[in-house]
Amino acid sequence: MTSVAAGIDIGGTKISIALARADGGIVAKQQFATHVESGPSAVLENISRAIDSMILEGRFSLEAIGVGCPAPIDIDKGLIMSPSNLPGWSEFPIVDLLKERFGVPVQLENDANAAALGEYTYGAGRGHKSLFYVTVSTGVGGGVILNGELYHGVATAAGEIGHTIVQPDGILCNCGSVGCLETICSGLHIARRARERLAGNAPSVMRDMVANTNDVTARIVVDAVRQGDALASSVWDETCHYLSIGIANAISLLAPEIVIVGGGVAAAGDLLFAQLRARVPKFVSMVPASAIRIEPAELGVDSGVYGAVSIACGLLDSRARTTYAS
Numbered sequence: 001m002t003s004v005a006a007g008i009d010i011g012g013t014k015i016s017i018a019l020a021r022a023d024g025g026i027v028a029k030q031q032f033a034t035h036v037e038s039g040p041s042a043v044l045e046n047i048s049r050a051i052d053s054m055i056l057e058g059r060f061s062l063e064a065i066g067v068g069c070p071a072p073i074d075i076d077k078g079l080i081m082s083p084s085n086l087p088g089w090s091e092f093p094i095v096d097l098l099k100e101r102f103g104v105p106v107q108l109e110n111d112a113n114a115a116a117l118g119e120y121t122y123g124a125g126r127g128h129k130s131l132f133y134v135t136v137s138t139g140v141g142g143g144v145i146l147n148g149e150l151y152h153g154v155a156t157a158a159g160e161i162g163h164t165i166v167q168p169d170g171i172l173c174n175c176g177s178v179g180c181l182e183t184i185c186s187g188l189h190i191a192r193r194a195r196e197r198l199a200g201n202a203p204s205v206m207r208d209m210v211a212n213t214n215d216v217t218a219r220i221v222v223d224a225v226r227q228g229d230a231l232a233s234s235v236w237d238e239t240c241h242y243l244s245i246g247i248a249n250a251i252s253l254l255a256p257e258i259v260i261v262g263g264g265v266a267a268a269g270d271l272l273f274a275q276l277r278a279r280v281p282k283f284v285s286m287v288p289a290s291a292i293r294i295e296p297a298e299l300g301v302d303s304g305v306y307g308a309v310s311i312a313c314g315l316l317d318s319r320a321r322t323t324y325a326s
Helices: 040-058 094-102 111-122 187-198 218-226 230-254 264-268 270-283 300-325
Strands: 002-010 014-020 026-033 060-069 106-110 131-136 140-146 258-262 294-296
Touching: 002 026, 002 040, 002 111, 002 300, 014 040, 014 300, 026 040, 026 300, 040 060, 040 094, 060 094, 060 111, 060 300, 094 106, 106 111, 106 300, 111 131, 111 140, 111 258, 111 300, 131 230, 131 264, 140 230, 187 218, 187 230, 187 264, 218 230, 218 264, 218 270, 230 258, 230 270, 258 270, 264 270, 270 294
Parallel strands: 002 060, 060 106, 131 258, 258 294
Antiparallel strands: 002 014, 014 026, 131 140
């Protein structure tokens, strides 16, 4: 019977699960809707049943579980602390519940850190000892790998690039600060800024792309940019400008070998990366432009679940070392 580790990536809209051998080789994957409206206990039961089914079908032996989940979380206590896209999950003890259900070690990590590990182990970060991962999606987050290890910092707060200040006279962020990178560059705020400018009656193809301007999303903005729309392009250029400043600041602080950008907004492809590669070096003085590498996440939306697998495989490795030592 093959021993496997399970990685679980919990999001507001979908759950992804993967099983891997101790060497990291993926042997099974599954994805399904989260259905947050059913509550955390029901969601966890769906996750548990899915794992049971995958284990039974493959005749595997489950040995460890890694979980990636949006912040805020309490890693030490194994609690999900009610992320905005998981309403009703306040202080949900997911680690203890999974340990009780499966009788194996379980480790919780925030989703951006998990994605950083996923790219480091399986994706664009392979072969590098240090990297900075940025996710630009509904929010903006980050993860730091230094000398081959995930860096948490005090209160596991390292990598929170979305809450660095880039526009001190900007708007109030959900975190309580003013002018955070997230208030400009996240998908929600790209759409907000576009809707605000559409309210001024400026001409734009976006008016013909939605039934109501309130329905404009970041994806609509990107599609309009591809059509040469001036209003959408102004929103997009501003987004790329401030995101470049945020990434440049991270490069100046960490000097990583590579910066990896993932999340839904990264799906814009060359519209995003051409601008970042042109703009970021202009804001960095201490790292040679030739040493600055900015690449898209190779794993796309699967970065998180691969990272959760990597976390679980780390638990397997720790258990093996402990057994050998004893």
